[in-house]
Amino acid sequence: MKLADLTTPALVVDARVFEDNISAMARALPGRRLRPHVKAHKCTALAARQAQRGHRGFTCATIREMEGMAAAGLGEDLLLANEVVDARRLGAIDARVTLAVDSEATVDAAADGGVREVLIDVNVGLPRCGCPPEAAGRLADAARARGLEVRGVMGYEGHLMLQGDARERERGVSDSMEKLLASHRDVGGEVISAGGTGTYAMNRVATEIQAGSYALMDTAYSALELPFRPALTLLARVISVSPDYAVADCGLKALGMDHGNPHIADARVWFCSDEHVTFAPESPVAVGDAIRVWPAHVDPTLAYHERLHIADGETVIDHWPVDLRGW
């Protein structure tokens, strides 16, 4: 099958770029040093390639992702790096399940739901989940009192992930990881889980890095001079042409828009509608022409699509279901 035969809009993965990305990461962080985050792709077929490169533990953001990974035989060591208030579905998963907790309520949810292992989630600077660093030890005690195995700590320095100045980023990571280390002294356990694609190379405290974006890469990371290249584009077709602009068949329901409009090479994007992008191309285009659209944010883009089409040049060599969507 050729790219030209795909129903548009269609998400296309450049197989070689993807392979280069996961090879580069497997060299930098082999085996257990990386716990790939599946939220970045929501695709067990892609996760299986990461496992083939030696990464056997995975990070998830939703219960559905945990269930799907287990069902796909990738449940050797699954971490839900997020709090839940009802853990019963997690307790029922036939896999090794570790759950983030950051409060007594979420400790209780873990224990009541039949989860056996937890990480104490520590706030290291991002205003999101995580207990204050000084509360981590007490929370670990509470978890152990409920019969939970505390494997260690996690703390996501997400506020630094897109910091453009590498030295500033490194300084920020160092500050954040100092907090996490202090918490770890109070908590104990073997695991210090942290990091992401933007900080994977400078976080030397974490025993495992939770990077996900590196596999398909996000345009937002392009300023950071990382050894990964964008592998994902949205294939669309021109359906209407006017003297000043053209319209292609992808829009708000095919693109994560929180980082703004997508990018089209040699064109200026005017705006997106539900199923259209209006753009001004530098050179004339014709109805039926295929164009490549670069989403401004890959993760929420993927969540709109049923499958990824894997391409070697113009040939579609595989189709991978985006099978971890929903909750």
Add this chain to the structure above:
Amino acid sequence: MKLADLTTPALVVDARVFEDNISAMARALPGRRLRPHVKAHKCTALAARQAQRGHRGFTCATIREMEGMAAAGLGEDLLLANEVVDARRLGAIDARVTLAVDSEATVDAAADGGVREVLIDVNVGLPRCGCPPEAAGRLADAARARGLEVRGVMGYEGHLMLQGDARERERGVSDSMEKLLASHRDVGGEVISAGGTGTYAMNRVATEIQAGSYALMDTAYSALELPFRPALTLLARVISVSPDYAVADCGLKALGMDHGNPHIADARVWFCSDEHVTFAPESPVAVGDAIRVWPAHVDPTLAYHERLHIADGETVIDHWPVDLRGW
């Protein structure tokens, strides 16, 4: 089942508000005067309620929507109000199918794909699809020469839909519909299809209005003083609480973000992450609390979800699959 039993994030439709909305529209534009746009909800169960109110023709934005509506027995008169470059799947649908065309290439696609009826799509001011008004007659001739039945014209005045000043909006609609009327004189046929929720009451030229948002309503329309109220909220749960803010379990993969952050009553939304919203509530909240989140844009929000939960107060009375997603 109670709302409290739903897995979050969950889209919830207030059944009474929804019924009020579709009743109000059925009174204003009975039967064929309205051709509800299913892109606003992508849900055949919801479309069936619109059909019960007397609207038997529907507007779609994608081929998948057309196929799904036909499969659900709602194919009495389906309009794909969008151009396609490959109409073979449309030609295979067992339903009355009408397709928008705005160029010779899309006329050819319609004829080659086995579509029998078309509308000439005219640009009435929105820089998107549609031929120039003066080209409509010639295009109708080309369509008839290819054996297509030309039912009339359509022209979407989408650039006016959110114009806050009602008089300005009315003046704009009048200008746009003058262009469409002129095209219609050149094209012929019984159908003049146009309009939307923002202009349904002031567009007196169209023989049928393509409104969709009115059923669930969008917060963006709230400034327009329409007789429809927002019926859709996203139910989420608080999973983490800090002194200055709280975090709930819905984020970028549950919310269309092109209109910006969602709204939470009595709270200020700080930012959304993939599966989180960080917000500052005016009154304390606790882990496990349910909150209602109002998406900034309903249409792309719906496209992330598998189903709508229909609620009467705190009781969930039905679940409707969002079964027209994808392409």
